[in-house]
Amino acid sequence: MSIITNNDALVGADPTAVAHADRVTAGLGLPIDGIEVADPATGEPIAHIEDIDLEGALQAVATAYEAGRSWARTAPRQRADVLHEWHALLVAYAEDLAHLISREMGKPLAEARGEVKYGTDFVRWYAEEAVRPAGNFREAPDGGASIITRRAPVGLAVLITPWNFPLAMATRKIAPALAAGCAAVIKPANLTPLTTIFAVELARQAGVPAELVQVVTTANASQFSEAVLRDERVRKVSFTGSTEVGRTLLRLASDSVLRTSMELGGNAPLIVFDDADLDRAIEGTLAAKLRNGGQSCIGANRIYVQNGIADAFAEGLAQRMGGVAVGAGLGTGTALGPLIDDRAVRRMRALTDDAVTRGAELLTGGTELGSVGHFFAPTVLDRVPADAAVACTEIFGPIAAIQRFDSEAEVVARANATEFGLAGYVFSESIDRALNVADRLETGLVGINQGVPSNAAAPFGGVKQSGLGREGSAEGLEEYQSVRFYNIARRETH
Numbered sequence: 001m002s003i004i005t006n007n008d009a010l011v012g013a014d015p016t017a018v019a020h021a022d023r024v025t026a027g028l029g030l031p032i033d034g035i036e037v038a039d040p041a042t043g044e045p046i047a048h049i050e051d052i053d054l055e056g057a058l059q060a061v062a063t064a065y066e067a068g069r070s071w072a073r074t075a076p077r078q079r080a081d082v083l084h085e086w087h088a089l090l091v092a093y094a095e096d097l098a099h100l101i102s103r104e105m106g107k108p109l110a111e112a113r114g115e116v117k118y119g120t121d122f123v124r125w126y127a128e129e130a131v132r133p134a135g136n137f138r139e140a141p142d143g144g145a146s147i148i149t150r151r152a153p154v155g156l157a158v159l160i161t162p163w164n165f166p167l168a169m170a171t172r173k174i175a176p177a178l179a180a181g182c183a184a185v186i187k188p189a190n191l192t193p194l195t196t197i198f199a200v201e202l203a204r205q206a207g208v209p210a211e212l213v214q215v216v217t218t219a220n221a222s223q224f225s226e227a228v229l230r231d232e233r234v235r236k237v238s239f240t241g242s243t244e245v246g247r248t249l250l251r252l253a254s255d256s257v258l259r260t261s262m263e264l265g266g267n268a269p270l271i272v273f274d275d276a277d278l279d280r281a282i283e284g285t286l287a288a289k290l291r292n293g294g295q296s297c298i299g300a301n302r303i304y305v306q307n308g309i310a311d312a313f314a315e316g317l318a319q320r321m322g323g324v325a326v327g328a329g330l331g332t333g334t335a336l337g338p339l340i341d342d343r344a345v346r347r348m349r350a351l352t353d354d355a356v357t358r359g360a361e362l363l364t365g366g367t368e369l370g371s372v373g374h375f376f377a378p379t380v381l382d383r384v385p386a387d388a389a390v391a392c393t394e395i396f397g398p399i400a401a402i403q404r405f406d407s408e409a410e411v412v413a414r415a416n417a418t419e420f421g422l423a424g425y426v427f428s429e430s431i432d433r434a435l436n437v438a439d440r441l442e443t444g445l446v447g448i449n450q451g452v453p454s455n456a457a458a459p460f461g462g463v464k465q466s467g468l469g470r471e472g473s474a475e476g477l478e479e480y481q482s483v484r485f486y487n488i489a490r491r492e493t494h
């Protein structure tokens, strides 16, 4: 198969859209120096955020804790009303949020709008969940007692979020915490803190008590977590990010026996069977691979294609990937934005080189793009050996790495041969085959004949070393609740 050439002219940012994002940033009242936030499309600084020291972080804990004591006693309906109001404000400011996300994180504006929809859905979902029954009733089997269960707020929650979904990862944690009756201290990623700062400001305008949700930005994340997770007022930590940092936080959490939710790394297998609809499989793979520029923990990492369809699939995917318009997120028509930083570009280069050296075929891409910013061409590698780094590690970028397989049993074994277990994907027009394979994949979620399975109503989370706990859905609320019971003695009266 010959190499498909990308169009390597980058789409430039639309100055009107950049001005829009910068107006929103200017309204955030940020300091003129501190931690620099840069535009990944140019590397240029766009803002500075406060570097809050340890004393400030512990003050934030104290303030949130005090506010949480009265919030925990509010009626569910009151919490729901405030969340509904926050949702309404997020929707009203959707365009401002989308421009800000695109500017600081780099994703195309259309995708940023999608993230705003996804992120605001969590707030609406938990506004609705806040008033759902939070306990149940049962008779003691031997008689003589009735048992009622209640769900109490778990207490002050520390929320640590990554840079790849600056709004959705914040709302997916803050909204269930508030719905459950908890206070929160949120530490956004330094690469993309602006959206969180804006969203929390909107929460306050919506009626969330100003002290209840504290945003702490700091240049020293490890010092922050070591001090804050040891503070006795903190009862919960929820983290989304790398497995390495997740392990560190789990160790810290064990000292204080904290409730934990961990959304960590992935190594998602995407399996295309001979009986798949070719176009549907290519479009689904494109979505699972290029969503967020490949920078998602559920991004398709190991693409397994059955031999009978593999040539047509590889060629079709390479044609589609090679035709993707790359450029600034705020450029008109951009479909793939920059990577988050230069380190990520260097990783893509090294992964591609390693795979080609080991015998993979480069079908398209494989090159850095542009002289400024952090761009890497959408890349397709075919016949990737299983021991290539690109097949063993989380890619987190726009490289589609295809391996070929013969049988269902073989591909299931290969797909499960990893310590990770977050997402998997199956493409087949046989519902029996698709469901049977999905049942045998060791992952927390499976996309069947589609590439973006996430939804506010779905319990997102992993098995194995991909994490603990679930976010979104009713299960996501339970992560912020402790179950209690009252055992009420009953005496017969006549």
Ligand SMILES: NC(=O)C1=CN([C@@H]2O[C@H](COP(=O)(O)OP(=O)(O)OC[C@H]3O[C@@H](n4cnc5c(N)ncnc54)[C@H](OP(=O)(O)O)[C@@H]3O)[C@@H](O)[C@H]2O)C=CC1
Binding pocket: 160, 161, 162, 163, 164, 187, 188, 189, 190, 191, 218, 219, 220, 221, 222, 223, 224, 225, 226, 240, 241, 242, 243, 245, 246, 248, 263, 264, 265, 266, 296, 297, 394, 395, 396
């Ligand atoms: N599961 C997922 O969704 C994500 C996975 N990743 C994976 O991780 C790789 C590295 O990305 P990276 O951004 O460095 O991810 P990290 O896990 O380092 O960062 C995620 C968040 O954790 C914070 N953090 C880092 N170290 C600590 C610590 N010791 N205590 C408390 N908080 C901490 C970061 O803060 P700060 O910004 O201040 O460093 C950020 O807010 C990616 O290439 C990808 O493979 C990355 C992001 C999301």
Ligand SMILES: O=C(O)CCCC(=O)O
Binding pocket: 162, 164, 165, 240, 263, 295, 296, 297, 298, 454, 460
């Ligand atoms: O990729 C991630 O970092 C987690 C969010 C992905 C999703 O919710 O779909």
